[in-house]
Amino acid sequence: MQNFEYLAPETLSEAVNLLAGNEGQTRVLAGGTDLIVQLRQGALSADHVLDVKHLPECNELGYAPSEGLTIGAAVPCHRIYNDGAIADAYPGLIDAAAIIGGIQVQGRATFGGNLCNASPSADSIPILIAYGAECVIAGPQGNRRVAVEDFCTAPGKNILEKGELLVALHLPSVQKSSGAHYLRFIPRYEMDIAVVGAGASVQLDEGGKMFVQARIGLAAVAPTPLFAREAGQLLSGKEVSEESIETAALAAQSIARPISDMRAPADYRKHLVKVLTRRALLGAIRRARGEFVPNAVQENGQ
């Protein structure tokens, strides 16, 4: 690996100044589970590596039922799933946090890094989209907020401009009678990249019979993670039924433009989009009704 200068700023303004002012390539380091691998393989180069783990704003993990959830860009997965209040309020996030690599990777990997790395198969992105999460971005011109679905632009590319960094993700507060679920298909239980991933969040009426609203996000079926906007909108005001779920799953399937690679041929991925969207919706509906749906750590029926 080429050598670089390691920078560990302690304030956001210092970080932005360094990012904006440095000559050469400055790479932002969160958990390093993508960056260190890419630098070592020579896929990326760096003259400077700027660690965000000393920035207070990036370490914030704040949840208040009325305000929603703020996940700082340096917060690793293990902090998210070990926080009982967050796990109860946002179970769909835990579905993703508990399957990104193994425990060692989860000790370091952040949702912010998962998002900034902009892999089409990133496991946290579909569920962040489903939850309606926003990115809080700091830069030389001040802060801006961007919806997660608008953040990735191509494989490995995102909308950040020179001098900008992701500070945090913000999720809106959880409505009554709502639930969410993320799942992916891989040929084994752990430690693999999604062949397809689907995340759904739903809000039902008080009786749990009608959809008030729904949002669906997809992974590994296009050059960027996708927001299946229409598929979710089709459910608003509809009865919770096999037919309505099937209609949404077909709509999600229709926007998928997968490629064939070593993990799966395109037509198989296309098939999986429908299957997984349906299952993500069913899991979200069950949780909205207060039923138990296990994540990767929990055993069935626990």
Place this chain on the structure above:
Amino acid sequence: MNSKAHVKTTINGEEMEFLCEPRQSLLEVLRDDLGLTGTKEGCNDGNCGACSVIIDNVLVNACLVFAVEIQGCRVFTIEGLASPEGLHPLQQKFLENASLQCGICTPGFLVAAKALLDHNPDPTEHEVRHWLAGNLCRCTGYDKIVRAVLKAAEVGRETTAPAGSSN
């Protein structure tokens, strides 16, 4: 630029200082500069868990940490597992259950299993398997490792009773 960084840290309870290049991984520094060769290199890309260490109570792969990042941290490596009184129950149970063959994966499994038991002294088999999914073993088929961890957990619970609050 490219000057060496001066890092102060605590490894297995002992205060240490070293110089390193920013690009060096913690794994490299542990093995090549500090002589702590118990931590193994398997893949060097986060997939095998042979380099598992615990930093500030969090289990991580040392190959995916820059050594400069551990400034001020508390690091636990396999060298810290046994005490002067003898082997740790995990090590003892690995021996009794033939949980290793070639042994390259063993330090990583032991450190990962220690982190599990620190965090959850009474894991189910499912929890053990889930926790150890980031550790690869080409020899044993895992089953004997899982048995050993479950047995060591029993020993740990017996010796720490009456149960107080632990962390």
